[in-house]
Amino acid sequence: EIVLTQSPATLSLSPGERATLSCRASQSVSSYLAWYQQKPGQAPRLLIYDASNRATGIPARFSGSGSGTDFTLTISSLEPEDFAVYYCQQRSNWQYTFGQGTKLEIK
Amino acid sequence: EVQLVETGGGLIQPGGSLRLSCAASGFTVSSNYMSWVRQAPGKGLEWVSVIYSGGSTYYADSVKGRFTISRDNSKNTLYLQMNSLRAEDTAVYYCARVARFGEQPSYYFDYWGQGTLVTVSS
Numbered sequence: 001e002i003v004l005t006q007s008p009a010t011l012s013l014s015p016g017e018r019a020t021l022s023c024r025a026s027q028s029v030s031s032y033l034a035w036y037q038q039k040p041g042q043a044p045r046l047l048i049y050d051a052s053n054r055a056t057g058i059p060a061r062f063s064g065s066g067s068g069t070d071f072t073l074t075i076s077s078l079e080p081e082d083f084a085v086y087y088c089q090q091r092s093n094w095q096y097t098f099g100q101g102t103k104l105e106i107k
Numbered sequence: 108e109v110q111l112v113e114t115g116g117g118l119i120q121p122g123g124s125l126r127l128s129c130a131a132s133g134f135t136v137s138s139n140y141m142s143w144v145r146q147a148p149g150k151g152l153e154w155v156s157v158i159y160s161g162g163s164t165y166y167a168d169s170v171k172g173r174f175t176i177s178r179d180n181s182k183n184t185l186y187l188q189m190n191s192l193r194a195e196d197t198a199v200y201y202c203a204r205v206a207r208f209g210e211q212p213s214y215y216f217d218y219w220g221q222g223t224l225v226t227v228s229s
Contacts (some may be wrong), residue, residue, distance in 0.1 A: 043201055044219055048215035049214075049215045055206075089152075091215075094165040095167070
């Protein structure tokens, strides 16, 4: 099973700042990695797929990069509505796994 | 408009059984890969099971042999039969559709229901 490790666990930033979230896979997942945003009491929302493609309706301030084992989600300038928990996710051998999440909180 | 609505959650004693339903609208369940993902209170997301359009099914090791995913094409509904429930199965259970980008299903989930809470406790 491929394990996804996200860092940091918590990121404290102010609106307008740049956020950089990391996801590391225990073995290569090529570019088959997604990022989700989850707000309290809500279902997750797909942000990025195939490491760098924005899903429908996702603002351009969200971008993804990386391949192999190291991936990054960048939010270029934080808006108040961006403070949430972010998860990375992959599928390998019919098993889907999520990272443990990064909580992005207001500083 | 794509919509997924889960029902069937509740309080159940350890060792008991429960069946969750996920009614879909705006698309055809049988033509898509469909999955269940759960989230224990205050914890992260955990994938549970998937059913492919061809009928193949796969499970997380934590539920293999106890949970069964299925669908009713006439009702456009996805199910999760949960047997031998344990305290650690307590979670919000989401159904989710596997996204399609082009002809083939992808590896990701583009639509999610609102979730249904399952509490396993005596």
